[in-house]
Structure formats: structure tokens, C-alpha cells
Amino acid sequence: MAEKVKAYGAEKVYVIDDAELKGYLVAPKAEALQQLAAQASPSAILFPSTFEGKEVAARLAIKIESGLITDAVDVQAGPVTTQSVFAGSFTVTAKVTQGTPIITVKPNSAAPEEAAGAGAVEAFTPTISDGAKTAQIIASQPRAATGRPELTEAAIVVSGGRGTGGDFAPIEAFADSLGAAVGASRAAVDSGWMPHAFRVGQTGKTVSPQLYVANGISGAIQHRAGMQTSKTIVAVNKDNEAPIFELVDFGVVGDLHTVLPAATAEITKRKG
Amino acid sequence: MNIVVCVKYVPDATADRHFESDNTVDRVGVDGLLSELDEYAVEQALQIKEKAGEGEHTVTALCVGPEKAVDAARKALQMGADAAVHVLDDAIAGSDAVATSLVLAKAIEKIGTPDLIVCGMASTDASMSVVPAMLAERLNLPQVTLASVVETRGDRVRVKRDNEGSTDVIGATLPIVLSVTDQTGEARYPSFKGIMAAKKKPLEVLSLSDLGVDAGRVGLSVAWSQVEETTARPPRTAGEIVTDEDGSGAVALADFLASKKFI
Numbered sequence: 001m002a003e004k005v006k007a008y009g010a011e012k013v014y015v016i017d018d019a020e021l022k023g024y025l026v027a028p029k030a031e032a033l034q035q036l037a038a039q040a041s042p043s044a045i046l047f048p049s050t051f052e053g054k055e056v057a058a059r060l061a062i063k064i065e066s067g068l069i070t071d072a073v074d075v076q077a078g079p080v081t082t083q084s085v086f087a088g089s090f091t092v093t094a095k096v097t098q099g100t101p102i103i104t105v106k107p108n109s110a111a112p113e114e115a116a117g118a119g120a121v122e123a124f125t126p127t128i129s130d131g132a133k134t135a136q137i138i139a140s141q142p143r144a145a146t147g148r149p150e151l152t153e154a155a156i157v158v159s160g161g162r163g164t165g166g167d168f169a170p171i172e173a174f175a176d177s178l179g180a181a182v183g184a185s186r187a188a189v190d191s192g193w194m195p196h197a198f199r200v201g202q203t204g205k206t207v208s209p210q211l212y213v214a215n216g217i218s219g220a221i222q223h224r225a226g227m228q229t230s231k232t233i234v235a236v237n238k239d240n241e242a243p244i245f246e247l248v249d250f251g252v253v254g255d256l257h258t259v260l261p262a263a264t265a266e267i268t269k270r271k272g
Numbered sequence: 273m274n275i276v277v278c279v280k281y282v283p284d285a286t287a288d289r290h291f292e293s294d295n296t297v298d299r300v301g302v303d304g305l306l307s308e309l310d311e312y313a314v315e316q317a318l319q320i321k322e323k324a325g326e327g328e329h330t331v332t333a334l335c336v337g338p339e340k341a342v343d344a345a346r347k348a349l350q351m352g353a354d355a356a357v358h359v360l361d362d363a364i365a366g367s368d369a370v371a372t373s374l375v376l377a378k379a380i381e382k383i384g385t386p387d388l389i390v391c392g393m394a395s396t397d398a399s400m401s402v403v404p405a406m407l408a409e410r411l412n413l414p415q416v417t418l419a420s421v422v423e424t425r426g427d428r429v430r431v432k433r434d435n436e437g438s439t440d441v442i443g444a445t446l447p448i449v450l451s452v453t454d455q456t457g458e459a460r461y462p463s464f465k466g467i468m469a470a471k472k473k474p475l476e477v478l479s480l481s482d483l484g485v486d487a488g489r490v491g492l493s494v495a496w497s498q499v500e501e502t503t504a505r506p507p508r509t510a511g512e513i514v515t516d517e518d519g520s521g522a523v524a525l526a527d528f529l530a531s532k533k534f535i
């Protein structure tokens with residue numbers, strides 16, 4: 001990890017032995033960062049916009065009396081952040097006006113650029129209070145690898161909804177022809193067809209890929225909140241009045257069970 | 273058991289949500305309601321109470337917001353909460369999550385020593401998901417967040433949580449701050465009886481001075497983060513729509529993807 005961030009420009013890398021941190025929910029991490037911030041006096045503290053990142057950031061903000069901005073899709077000098085809000089219908093710029101700016105940054109919002117840094121590694125040993133260790137992780141089951149790109153980081157996402165009728169095979173085959181990640185709508189997850197981790201939407205994953213293909217998904221506001229900022233949007237749906245067609249760049253009115261296998265074959269043929 | 277459930281009044285996601293000239297969310301000129309994601313919190317609070325067995329157990333709904341925000345507390349009462357508290361003070365307008373968590377924490381201290389504080393996983397307007405963690409920090413309590421399954425036994429709580437790369441089981445002892453996702457199960461609808469009963473339940477309105485919060489610590493002008501600009505994105509305009517006939521849709525789709533260099 002230290003080598004990796006060095007390649008992307010880190011001048012200094014603080015390493016905290018996680019023996020005291022793992023096994024507990026976020027509180028020990030916030031304590032460790034509070035102590036590190038006091039020592040290193042950073043001009044800003046950035047986190048990935050994961051649920052854990054946001055919660056550590058939230059506790060840290062109260063501890064070090066600093067403002068917090070979440071889900072930034074861009075951070076410019078200042079720092080001034082850009083966020084996409086209200087299901088992608090507004091763009092907001094903001095800045096922290098108190099303390100050390102704490103900002104959580106959405107995955108896939110900027111392409112990482114290599115720039116060699118000094119990458120000086122320094123060990124840091126925090127003191128963790130017993131009070132921070134009261135919520136324990138009793139068991140942890142890593143999610144099985146799918147062999148496909150990570151949903152929030154994929155350049156192309158192919159999703160299926162109620163219209164699949166529970167058969168995701170055409171979705172997966174089409175996704176594989178494009179090297180895409182597979183997603184699902186709430187209807188598909190609630191029906192038990194796909195695990196929750198695949199859900200795209202307000203309470204699932206927010207994705208912003210180069211290409212989003214919605215298949216058999218009507219396009220409720222909750223789903224749109226999770227994919228509306230995708231660069232190019234394509235939909236396949238039997239219902240020509242599905243609201244998803246209002247936001248697509250290209251749409252096919254047709255049965256996904258015939259359109260997708262044919263499109264998969266066509267793409268495979270063209271790719272040679 | 274003393275359970276407090278935090279509920280937020282939000283602009284309806286299907287309405288024309290927008291910002292005021294001072295870049296705050298318009299919470300008065302747009303139809304609002306109890307945030308859908310907080311309904312799951314109310315439901316779990318009620319289920320935990322129902323399962324708690326003998327003894328006195330109360331669920332108090334707590335909301336912070338303008339006059340109309342009382343609708344969120346009222347809905348919680350209709351669903352079955354025993355009492356509600358609405359913190360109403362003009363000085364609160366424009367508060368960020370940091371100040372909101374301060375008001376909530378002070379209100380919770382005022383309500384009494386809670387055994388359990390339940391929140392939704394996020395609001396449906398700002399959707400930051402940070403207030404439960406801030407609340408836990410302020411009240412010096414453990415946080416058990418984003419539960420998809422909640423089990424309580426006595427003062428022990430065990431939850432299932434879908435994390436980014438894993439599914440975890442978290443255990444803690446009350447008191448805690450708990451946040452729940454929409455995976456915890458359908459929220460009940462208020463029954464006619466529930467709606468009638470809610471009218472007789474205690475609903476207390478408190479100001480900042482009632483809570484002992486200095487008005488200078490909340491509101492837009494002292495927020496620790498400030499919105500500089502809000503811009504409506506141009507609505508997406510519908511592109512080309514074709515109707516599939518004997519495989520024409522698949523070819524047209526491949527043509528489109530090729531034209532955008534995805535193939």
C-alpha cells in the first residue's frame with residue numbers, strides 16, 4: 001500500500017499497526033486520526049466516500065472541530081469541492097470554513113495520475129481508549145469475488161431489474177461481452193434475485209460510469225439517484241413508456257431476453 | 273427501555289426540489305414528508321419495544337426543523353411511537369450536519385437517558401449518512417450503523433451489516449446509537465386507530481433555549497461548511513429510441529455502442 005500511494009505522489013506515508021483498530025467499528029480509527037492530525041497538522045484530510053470513510057470522517061469532524069463535506073466528485077484548490085445532489089439534478093460547490101477541511105471523495109470521480117513522491121514511511125502509534133472498543137465485529141464474511149470489475153469503479157455497468165424475471169444470465173453475458181460490472185435495481189434485489197451488494201440506487205451503490213445500460217428497469221427516482229450522472233445511458237425495456245427512456249442517450253423498446261443475447265452475439269462478432 | 277428515534281422532515285423526492293437564494297434547501301415551499309429511510313428506523317424502534325417484554329418501554333420520536341417538520345414526528349406517532357419532541361427555532365435554519373447533531377444530542381439529553389437511539393441510514397435530501405456517527409461521538413456512545421438485520425436480547429444488540437467488501441456481524445451492549453437500512457424490512461402503515469390515537473399522544477415543542485443551546489452555535493452563518501454555488505444540471509434529453517423488430521434492436525444497439533467507441 002505504501003509503495004502504491006508513493007507512486008501516486010505521496011510525500012509521506014503514516015503507517016498505523018491495525019491490531020488495535022481492526023475488530024471494532026469506526027470509533028478507534030477516528031481516535032487514531034485525531035492524534036495523527038494533532039501531530040501532523042494537515043491542511044486537509046481526505047477519505048474515500050465509503051460508508052466507513054464517511055463515519056470515521058463524521059466522528060473526526062466533531063473531535064477536531066472541523067467542517068465536513070461528503071461525496072465530493074471534484075476537489076480544487078481552496079479546497080473547493082463539487083458535489084452532485086438531489087438525484088444528480090443539481091451540482092453544488094462548497095468549502096469548509098472551520099478547522100481542517102475533512103472531505104470524502106467518491107470513487108471513480110477522477111482518474112488517478114501517477115506522479116512519483118518521496119513516500120517516506122513513518123510508523124504512528126495511537127492510543128486507543130477502551131470506550132472506542134465497545135462495538136465489536138463478531139464475524140466477517142468477505143464477499144465472493146465475481147471476476148467482474150468492482151461496481152463503483154467500473155467504466156461500464158450493465159444492470160437488470162424486474163424485467164429480467166429473475167434470470168440474470170442475459171445481463172451477465174452482455175456485461176461480459178463489454179467487460180462491464182453487473183448491477184441490479186431494488187426490485188431485483190428485493191425479489192432475492194441478486195445480493196444487496198449489487199444494488200444501484202439511493203440506498204445502494206451510486207455509480208457514475210462512462211456507460212450505464214439499464215435492462216428491464218423502469219427508472220424510479222430512487223434508481224435514478226444512483227446512476228443519473230453516468231456519462232452515456234442506454235436502456236432496454238419492453239414498455240415504451242418506462243420513465244428510464246426520458247434520460248437515455250439510446251433506447252431499445254423490446255424484450256431484453258431476445259435483444260441482449262442477440263446484442264451479445266453481435267458485439268462478440270464485431271470484437272472478433 | 274427508553275428508545276429515541278430521530279426522524280427528518282425532507283422535501284418529497286418526486287417534487288421539484290430546489291435551493292433558496294441563500295443556497296439552503298427549500299424546506300417550506302416544497303411538499304415534505306417523513307424521510308422514507310427514517311420510516312425503517314421508526315419500524316425497528318417499535319419492533320424492539322414490542323420484543324422487549326415486561327417493564328416500561330417508550331419510543332420517543334425526535335425531529336428538528338421548521339414548523340411543517342412536525343409532520344415527520346406526527347407520522348411516527350401514527351405508526352406507534354409513544355411521544356414526540358420537535359425542536360423548533362428560527363435560528364436552526366441552514367444548520368449543517370455538525371450543528372444538527374449538536375441540537376439532536378442536547379434534545380436527547382433533555383428527553384432523558386436513552387438506552388437506544390435509532391436513526392435511518394441517511395436522509396433522502398442531503399444523504400450524507402453522518403449524523404448517527406456525529407451523534408454517537410457527541411453522546412460518547414458506541415455506534416452500530418447500517419444494520420440490515422437487528423436482534424436485541426436484554427441489553428445486548430447484534431446486527432448484520434453489509435459492508436463494502438464483506439458482510440459483518442456487530443455486537444454491542446446498550447446504550448448505543450443504531451442506524452438501520454431499508455433491508456431491515458417494510459415499515460408499517462399507520463392504521464386508522466393509530467392515526468386517531470396519535471392525536472392524544474404527547475408532542476412537546478422545544479426551543480434552543482429550552483435545550484440550553486446557544487443560538488450562535490447553529491444556523492447557516494456559523495456552519496462549518498458553506499455552499500458557494502448551486503447549479504441545476506440541464507435535464508437529460510431523451511436520445512434516440514428504436515423499437516426492436518426481428519433482431520433490429522440488437523444491431524442498432526451494437527451500432528450505437530460502436531459509434532461511442534465502447535466496442
